[in-house]
Every structure is written in structure tokens, then in C-alpha cells.
Amino acid sequence: MKNKINEAHEAGEVFSDDSQESNRKIVVPGEIIVTGEDYLPGEGTRRDGDNIVSIKFGLAEESGRVVRIIPIFGAFIPRRSNVVVGRITDITYSGWLVDIDSAFSAFLSIEEFPKYINRNEMEQYLAIGDVISAKIWTLKNKNIDLTLKGKGLGKLESGFIFRIIPSRVPRVIGREGSMVNLIKERTGCNIVVGQNGWIWVSGQSLDSEIKARKAIEFVAGKVYVSGLTELVESWFMEAENGS
């Protein structure tokens, strides 16, 4: 179970974070980040004459010639192959409508369920209010189509879900899932992190679940520090000594 979920994380990861602190600076929209013909405008920036100008509030990062913005705040912008955690809001003739906390609700077709389902029995597999982890497989204008075919995807039973700011998700996952694995090990909980900022936690006891939630919220609150892994280790030490 653990491994399956890890693979789902890696597939959905947009960029890895942590340890690569290099030269980041905080920028606001309209601020000139760098000047020079050599630079290329990446995500969250635009070119204005010789200058690369930010169009978002966040951390500017230069990787080689490309300058881009790492957002720190903001709503979830869906992308292809993102793994998200969502909640079934409706059952239609040919599939389920899923709330994934984006501008538009997503659709999960009956064909994208891992096994054949009779149309009359849809409710037995996924009922309104059920929580799933799914992957975005197409994105057309206002249609978001989900699939459950893939490792680590499917209905999430027991446990609970909570929300963090979606742009903090890469931090919580860490490099190749290192951060979320650390939290899983230390709390013994199963955790699924959706790119939309919804996080599902399920463990042996409520105490361990709450501990996992607090750890995740701790990580999500630290956006501008390096060596986060050590910090989380010491946070766990403190929490264990405290209780």
C-alpha cells in the first residue's frame, strides 16, 4: 500500500523542492527580476524589453537561463497528470462528478474505473460523499477528466481529509517523496497528498492521525527555510518528548 502511494506522488510531482536554495528572491507582480537578453522568461514571468518581469507573487528562481516564479499562495490550477484528492458530488448517467477544489468540477467516467461496472450499480462502488484519489488525464478548457486507472489511485476509506495551500504541496512531498515518507514513518499513518492541496490521512489511532496532520501543517508553514528535513526531525523529537 505504501509503495503504491509513493509512485502516485512521483508521477504527479511538478517540481521537486528543498535543499536547492540557490538564489531565490521574493518578488511581487510587476517587479523586474533580472535584466539581460540572455535570460528566458519561465512560468510566472513575462519579457518586457530587456527585462524579465514577474507576474506573480512568490519566489523568483534562476535555473540556468530560465527565470521562473515559485508561487507560495493561490488556488489550485489543474495540470495534466496531477494526482488529486477529490470528493464525489454527483452521479450522472455515464460517470461521477468530483469536487477537486478547482475552478471547475472534474468528471470521472465509468470507463475510467479500473473494472467494469454496470450502470445501475455505480453507487455501490462510489457514492456521493466518497473520497477518491485520482489522476487528471485530460484537460480541455473547462472539462477536467479524471482516471482511477493507475497505481495508488482509488477510493480512500476511513481516515480524514484536510486542506493546505496547494502551492505548498511540493514542499510537503519533498524530493522524490522524502518528506511525506518521513512523516509516514514517524507517525505510522497512510497519507495521500493531492496536488490540489487536499490531504488524506489514515492511521491506527486518532492521535497518530492528528500528529501527522500537525506535521504536515508545520511543513506547509515553512516556505522560506532550507534544511527542512532536519527541522521536521527535530519537530518530531520535540513532539515526542512533550507528550
Next chain:
Amino acid sequence: MAVKRSDGRKPNELRPIIAKIGVVPNADGSALFAFGDTIAIAAVYGPRQLHPQHMQNPSKGVLRCNYDLLSFSVYDRKKPGPSRRSQEISKVTEWALIPAVYLEQFPNSVIDVQIYILQADAGTRTAGINAASMALAHAGIPMRDLVCSLAVGKLDKEIVVDITKEEEDFEDGEGATDLAIAKLANSDEFSLLQMDGKIQPELFNNALKAGAEACSKIYEVQKKALKEAINTLGSDE
């Protein structure tokens, strides 16, 4: 003889400014902005799905602003609910902000901006625009620039910036003129120009220039507030 301002400010001096982001944790972005005794808070929700559906625009998103005074913000209780005045200000706020926002990235969606005035002492629409522009940035909305706004005034023959309610009611000589402006911080584009009162055409450019200078001061405050918010996120919480 130049007019003396009752609070002893110089003609180009602003009231003390307070700017802060993240004041409404439930919202995607929020900010507080205060010019002296005028306090505005703004909260941004979205981009999210727009209802009713017939208002959706498949080529670009919709920015929806709602400005209002809280009932205790003024001396005589303001009757709650939309009024002719608040509807007008909601609309001009929307127009002041739209040039700064990349709405074409959010087809069929809406960005909701709610602005409330906690305490009013003239210049409420401008404080609201400043707060809204910071809240939009905080919400991670792609923007061309931040929007800075303030009210320039003319007291008798003297051009002053950031007038208070007391100065707005000035009656000596030529009386008071209230010119509300909003400007994109890093360009010379103005997105709001409203005037109450009279001004000589040759003085108008001076007033705009004084306003633009004061806007750059406001921009520095907004920038600082946004940047400090990230620094505090890193160190402790």
C-alpha cells in the same frame, strides 16, 4: 500663503499607512490597508466557477468587486446593504483593477473581490483598491502590476495628497477638490480618475504628478508588506 493642514502634514505627505496581508485566513488572498483613520480590508476568492452560467465568458475571466461600508464605519450609522454609492464604487474599483489582472488566463471563471471599509475618513475607495490589489497578489493571481491609489486634493489653491474628511469639507477660498486616482505602479497608466469639485486645467497636471509621486510611496509600502509576509512564514509561526 499656503493653507495649513490641520494635522500638520506637508502638502506631499501621506497619512501613516498600515499594510498587511493574510488577514482573512478563509480567503484565497486577503489584505488590510489603512491611510490614517481610513481602514479597508479586501478578500479574494477564486478563480472559481461562475454562476449564473450565462455570465460566463469563454474568452476571458470575470472580475467581480463588491465594495461596502460597514455600518459602524461612519459617525451616523450606515444602513447596511447595497446603495447607489457603493454600487458605483464597486464598479469603478473593478475598472481600476482589471487592467492589472491577466483575466484571459481564466476563461469561464470568476475572481471575487470583497472590499469592506472598517472605518471611514475619506479616501475609502482608494484604500479599498490598494487593499484589493495586495489581496489579488496574495491570492496568486497573475498580474501585470500592482495597483496604487490615493486621493489628491486641492485646498483653496494648494495641491495636497491624501486628504482627510476634514479637508474634504474645507470651504475657504476656492474650496476643496477631491481627485481620486489609481495607477499601475511601474507604468504611467492611470486606471481610475474621478473628481469632485473644480480645478484649473493648468493645475490638473500638477495634481496628477503629485499623485503619481505619492503612488510610488504607497507601492513601496505594499511591496514591503507582501515581502515581509513571506519572511515571517519562513522563520516562525
